[in-house]
Amino acid sequence: MKKQTPFLVSLLFVLLACQTVVPAVAPSVEQTEPPEVGTIPTEEPAQFPADPHAGAPGMGDSYYPNFGNGGYDALHYVLDITIKDVASSELEAVTTIEATATQDLMRFNLDFAGFNITSITVNDEAAQFERNAQELTIIPAQMLAEGEEFTVAVTYHGIPSPMISVALPFPTGWVAYENGIFVLSEPDGSASFYPVNDHPLDKATYTIIVTVPKPWEAAANGVLQSETDNGDSTTYTFTVRDPMASYLTTINVNDFEVETMVSPAGIPIRNYYATSLPDDINKPFARQGEMIDYFSELFGPYPFEVYGSLVMDTEFGAALENQTLSIFGIDMVSPNDLEESEAVVAHELAHQWFGDSISVADWSDIWLNEGFASYSEALWLEYDYGEEGVNEWVDYYYEDVKNYPEFYPPPGDPAPNDLFNGGVYIRGGLTLHALRLEVGDDAFFEIIRTYYDRYKYSNASTEDFIAVAEEVSGEDLEGFFDAWLYDEQLPELP
Ligand SMILES: [Zn+2]
Numbered sequence: 001m002k003k004q005t006p007f008l009v010s011l012l013f014v015l016l017a018c019q020t021v022v023p024a025v026a027p028s029v030e031q032t033e034p035p036e037v038g039t040i041p042t043e044e045p046a047q048f049p050a051d052p053h054a055g056a057p058g059m060g061d062s063y064y065p066n067f068g069n070g071g072y073d074a075l076h077y078v079l080d081i082t083i084k085d086v087a088s089s090e091l092e093a094v095t096t097i098e099a100t101a102t103q104d105l106m107r108f109n110l111d112f113a114g115f116n117i118t119s120i121t122v123n124d125e126a127a128q129f130e131r132n133a134q135e136l137t138i139i140p141a142q143m144l145a146e147g148e149e150f151t152v153a154v155t156y157h158g159i160p161s162p163m164i165s166v167a168l169p170f171p172t173g174w175v176a177y178e179n180g181i182f183v184l185s186e187p188d189g190s191a192s193f194y195p196v197n198d199h200p201l202d203k204a205t206y207t208i209i210v211t212v213p214k215p216w217e218a219a220a221n222g223v224l225q226s227e228t229d230n231g232d233s234t235t236y237t238f239t240v241r242d243p244m245a246s247y248l249t250t251i252n253v254n255d256f257e258v259e260t261m262v263s264p265a266g267i268p269i270r271n272y273y274a275t276s277l278p279d280d281i282n283k284p285f286a287r288q289g290e291m292i293d294y295f296s297e298l299f300g301p302y303p304f305e306v307y308g309s310l311v312m313d314t315e316f317g318a319a320l321e322n323q324t325l326s327i328f329g330i331d332m333v334s335p336n337d338l339e340e341s342e343a344v345v346a347h348e349l350a351h352q353w354f355g356d357s358i359s360v361a362d363w364s365d366i367w368l369n370e371g372f373a374s375y376s377e378a379l380w381l382e383y384d385y386g387e388e389g390v391n392e393w394v395d396y397y398y399e400d401v402k403n404y405p406e407f408y409p410p411p412g413d414p415a416p417n418d419l420f421n422g423g424v425y426i427r428g429g430l431t432l433h434a435l436r437l438e439v440g441d442d443a444f445f446e447i448i449r450t451y452y453d454r455y456k457y458s459n460a461s462t463e464d465f466i467a468v469a470e471e472v473s474g475e476d477l478e479g480f481f482d483a484w485l486y487d488e489q490l491p492e493l494p
Contacts, residue, residue: 001186001370002319002332002347003170003420053143055108057135059199063363063416064166066135067188068199069109072099075149075204079194079249082211082233083218086253089176092157095194097204098149105144111188112136112195113173115158122152134191160193167363167419170318179276180216180254182312184320184327187363187419190246200359201459203243211235212253219252219272221324223305240323242304243457245359250322252310263289265296268306274313277330284333284341285309291349294383295376298445299350300452303357309345319344321351321373343377350376353452361459366419367411367485368465371428378429394433394493397426401490412462412485430493431484437494438480439473447472 055071058064078096083089097110113134120127122140130137136154144150162171165188173185173192183193190196197204210218213233222240256272259282263269269288273281288307296302304324316329326348333341354372381389401408407421411428414421436444451460451468462485470477483491 001321001351001420002344002373002425003168003317051106053104053106055103055105057109057137059197059201061199061363063419064188067111067363068202069111069135069197071103071105071108072101072144072150072197074099074197074202076206077194077196077204078207078209079251080209081193081251083181083213083216083253086181086213086216087176087178088159089174089181090157090159091193093194094153094155095196096151096153097195097197098151099197101144101146101148101150103146105140107137107139108144110136110138110152110154110195111191111198112154113163113191114161115156118155118157120152120154123150124153127152136195154195156195163189163192165189166417168417174251175316177314179274179313180252182252182314182316182327183250184316184318184322185247185249186320187247190249193251194249196246198246200245200247201361203245203359203457203459205242206238206240206244206249208238208240208249208251209235210238210251210253215255216253217256219254219256219310219325221248221250221322224270242323242357244323245356248321248323248356250310250320250325250327252312252327254312256310259285261289263292263302265293267292267296267302270306270308272308272310272325274311274330276313277311278335280335281311281330281333283335284338284345287342288345288349291346291380294380295346295350295353298379298448299353300449300456303352303456307349307352309348319348321348321355323352323356326351342380346380347373347377350379353456357457358452358455359459361461361464363416363419364413365460365462366414367424367428367431368460368462370420370424371411371431374425374429375432378433390433394430398430398490398493401427401430405488405490408490410484410486410488412481427484427490431481434484434491434493435469435477435480438477439469439475443473 055069058066059068061067074097076098081091081093083091111134120129125141128139160174162173162175165172167187173189174183191198208220211233212218218236220238222238225239226237228235254274257275259271261269271285292302306324309326311328315331319328319332332344350373355369378390378393381393408427409423411424414424447469450472451465466481
């Protein structure tokens with residue numbers, strides 16, 4: 001994710017475009033204020049008696065212990081969502097989940113907020129259920145045995161509401177606005193539109209079926225398999241064949257201009273631009289193919305079947321690396337400011353490796369996403385301008401972190417209520433550059449490639465990354481990482 005916070009974007013703007021510094025003020029009300037209608041505050045975790053046959057109501061994340069659930073492993077989701085009315089987002093849906101029980105289960109939980117649930121079945125038999133804030137507890141007619149594969153289907157209807165996450169003061173999840181709908185769910189917004197095991201530790205594949213009234217169009221993650229004309233509506237079916245963390249699920253509705261291209265090495269790209277946007281809105285995205293191939297050389301092969309970007313015709317103060325389809329608010333890119341815009345485009349693309357293919361094992365590891373994506377902005381400058389490009393980024397931000405430490409806390413343990421602070425981005429990125437200086441270019445890129453290869457399509461922790469760095473470099477890096485990730489004091493660059 002990239003938030004449009006003053007210290008990140010305005011300073012990058014200064015660095016790249018020699019513009020005036022925007023004073024560091026709190027983000028404007030429009031960017032942070034939740035929509036007025038029907039937002040769902042994150043509530044206290046549900047409490048359950050310790051029942052040996054009950055799946056845990058949380059995954060045990062060190063920051064957000066009630067995110068996700070225990071007792072099963074979700075394998076595949078089929079989201080079948082019929083939007084009856086785009087303006088209100090009134091919808092009817094069936095979410096079907098194939099999963100494996102990892103223990104005997106008399107009851108288990110999904111994360112789900114709002115809606116009226118019409119029925120729930122487990123293995124085609126009606127199941128009972130209870131709801132408590134975002135916890136949906138399902139009681140199947142028959143106990144599920146450890147190791148058993150089962151299917152749960154939840155039928156529901158209603159109007160989704162964006163949620164305010166405990167992790168950042170920002171509406172997340174399903175957001176309807178005057179020209180359409182977008183979905184931006186990091187870290188816990190997915191439960192605003194489908195029942196889910198909502199933690200990156202339980203990745204799954206997806207089929208996303210969206211029906212929208214004409215003349216609206218829909219765009220979601222993965223490969224568009226079919227588009228069916230139903231007369232007064234259109235059904236789009238997308239498949240996501242690589243495992244995906246739930247927060248990266250996205251469904252977007254608007255009238256879109258679709259642009260397709262192929263990277264020089266052959267990765268297909270499809271970009272969606274809201275048709276009300278100016279024709280040259282595609283300019284910041286023109287070099288994505290070159291970027292994909294360059295990052296593939298540096299990190300390892302591009303992880304997924306397809307890539308692309310989607311730009312909505314509204315400001316939402318953020319861009320998010322939804323798997324295979326990054327989404328941008330119109331305030332995040334400008335055809336008149338290509339270098340700054342390409343930095344954001346490179347950032348979201350780099351997340352496809354770091355964040356999407358390798359996901360965090362625990363939300364406290366968020367610098368593994370944002371530090372890597374931020375440093376990739378510097379790597380893109382290096383592609384264009386060589387050593388001078390990356391050094392300019394490093395010198396600028398090193399000074400900034402030194403001068404404004406309050407904006408850049410140590411990246412290793414960000415405050416749980418301010419997960420996406422400047423430190424995880426910029427000091428996280430500087431940590432990688434410091435590692436590069438410490439071990440040398442050859443070892444550094446070997447570390448990055450080894451780390452990526454070992455944890456792709458899976459999850460990794462900070463300890464996993466440090467272990468790879470030590471293994472590849474042959475150096476004891478404990479003191480180095482302690483200083484860069486956890487010390488209040490910003491270390492000297494090696
Ligand atoms: Zn990011």
